[in-house]
Amino acid sequence: xxxxxxxxxxxxxxxxxxxxxxxxxxxxxxxxxxxxxxxxxxxxxxxxxxxxxxxxxxxxxxxxxxxxxxxxxxxxxxxxxxxxxxxxxxxxxxxxxxxxxxxxxxxxxxxxxxxxxxxxxxxxxxxxxxxxxxxxxxxxxxxxxxxxxxxxxxxxxxxxxxxxxxxxxxxxxxxxxxxxxxxxxxxxxxxxxxxxxxxxxxxxxxxxxxxxxxxxxxxxxxxxxxxxxxxxxxxxxxxxxxxxxxxxxxxxxxxxxxxxxxxxxxxxxxxxxxxxxxxxxxxxxxxxxxxxxxxxxxxxxxxxxxxxxxxxxxxx
Numbered sequence: 111x112x113x114x115x116x117x118x119x120x121x122x123x124x125x126x127x128x129x130x131x132x133x134x135x136x137x138x139x140x141x142x143x144x145x146x147x148x149x150x151x152x153x154x155x156x157x158x159x160x161x162x163x164x165x166x167x168x169x170x171x172x173x174x175x176x177x178x179x180x181x182x183x184x185x186x187x188x189x190x191x192x193x194x195x196x197x198x199x200x201x202x203x204x205x206x207x208x209x210x211x212x213x214x215x216x217x218x219x220x221x222x223x224x225x226x227x228x229x230x231x232x233x234x235x236x237x238x239x240x241x242x243x244x245x246x247x248x249x250x251x252x253x254x255x256x257x258x259x260x261x262x263x264x265x266x267x268x269x270x271x272x273x274x275x276x277x278x279x280x281x282x283x284x285x286x287x288x289x290x291x292x293x294x295x296x297x298x299x300x301x302x303x304x305x306x307x308x309x310x311x312x313x314x315x316x317x318x319x320x321x322x323x324x325x326x327x328x329x330x331x332x333x334x335x336x337x338x339x340x341x342x343x344x345x346x347x348x349x350x351x352x353x354x355x356x357x358x359x360x361x362x363x364x365x366x367x368x369x370x371x372x373x374x375x376x377x378x379x380x381x382x383x384x385x386x387x388x389x390x391x392x393x394x395x396x397x398x399x400x401x402x403x404x405x406x407x408x409x410x411x412x413x414x415x416x417x418x419x420x421x422x423x424x425x426x
Contacts (some may be wrong), residue, residue, distance in 0.1 A: 113182030115271050115302030116144035116167065120176035123162050123326075136162040138326040140176070146270070149293055149303040151313040154323030155415055160306050162326075164273055167304075168196060180271060195269035199276045199306075201260045205249030209240050209259050212248060213266050220267035227266075234262040237292060239285070253280035261289065265296070272296065272303040278312055290316050314338075314407040322414055329414050338404045344383060347372040347399035348390050355393055359386055374403060 121140035124133050137159045144150040154160050165171045166178050167185050183190040203212050210231055217227040235241045238258040243251070251259065257280050264272060277293075278286040293316060297303055307313055313320060314334060321331040330337055348355070356373065360366050364386060365376035377383045390397060405413075 113179065114143045115146050115181055116142065116150075116179070116304055118142045118163070118167075118176065118178045121163070121166065121173050121178055122175040123159075123166065123171070124174045136326055137166075137173070137176075140323075140326065140328060142321055142328070142331075144271075144302045144304055146300050146302045147297050148319060149297050149305055149317045151317035151320035152304060152306045152323070153310070153313065153320055153411060157325075158323040159326040160323060163323075164275070164304075164306065167273065168194070193270040195264035195267065195272045197260045197264040197272075197274045197277055199279065201256075203248045203256065203259065205247060207248050208245045209235060209248065209251075209262075210244045212259060213262055216263045217266045222267055230266060230268070234265055238262045239288060254282055254285055257281050258285065258289075261292070270301060272301055273306075274303065275306045276308070277305065278307070278309060286312065310406075310408045310411055320407070322411055324415055330410070334407060335404075337410050338407055339402055342377050342379065342383075343403040344375045344377065345369070345372050345399065345401050345403050346375050346386075346390075346397070348395040348397050350395055355390065355395060358389060358393070362386060362389065372399065 118140050121137050121142075122135075123137040124135050127133050140159065140163060142150075142152075142163075152160050152163065162171070166173050167180065169185055169188065169191060172186060178185040180190040181193060207215070213231045213234065214227060217230065222230070232241075232244075235244050238261055240255065240258055240262070243255065248256065248259065257277065261274070261277055264274065272293075274293075278289050281289060290312070293303055293305075297318075305313065305317060317334060319331070319333050320337065321328050323329070351371075351373070356366050356368075359373070359375070362382065362385060363378065364382065367374040367376075375383070375386065377386065387397065387400070
């Protein structure tokens, strides 16, 4: 049987309150799948259930109901964590250690043989840009360098599954690009990567699929391209174009909005769009561009969260 790298089915977590207060439902029927070879983003506002999900997957807390598995093994079993590399947010290493000794400790704790550990350590320090700092004490590292070392530590034992919490936090733009490239390489090698970050621009550049959580539930899930595509809205650039052409397009029932030298068209369906293109050509205009309009992932995220909050009566 082929298993997803990470899977949750109907995952529910309720924190029992004391002193007569109401129970807190952190997760409410969470269903997720992360496949080998993909970078999957887990998004949501504070309190949405992201941290609880990761804790359950790592066996740090138990679900109240439902099931979580790593490569088909129930997450509550210790053996499920052997193929997992984890980078927590705000991690710290003892300042007296060097980068090399830090990775050596992590590798030995993971049961790596000394010859392979030495080779792997040198390889990873080079990949994260710390080769020249291998024997420098960690207390002299910047936040970005500490972040790079943490990523190397999560990879030292060549895990099949990576769980990363804010991996580019404190890293400069060049470093963020290098980390994105590294994660893409790891995904191509078949690793499944679960990425938790508030930097939506980074998620948009790094992940293939995402799930957006709100109050413990998935309110949107899918490929970023699909989530950010605005339904039936297109950018049309045609020349010559003027008020008469715009008026004729509007007469077909399309909403038209000028955006620079282009027009934003809101149409009913593909047939409606093709009828507009036929009209434009009949009027002697040359179509220079036709493209679907996309929102940013941030627009989608904020829209979903605000819509849900308004529905719950929490926002005006």
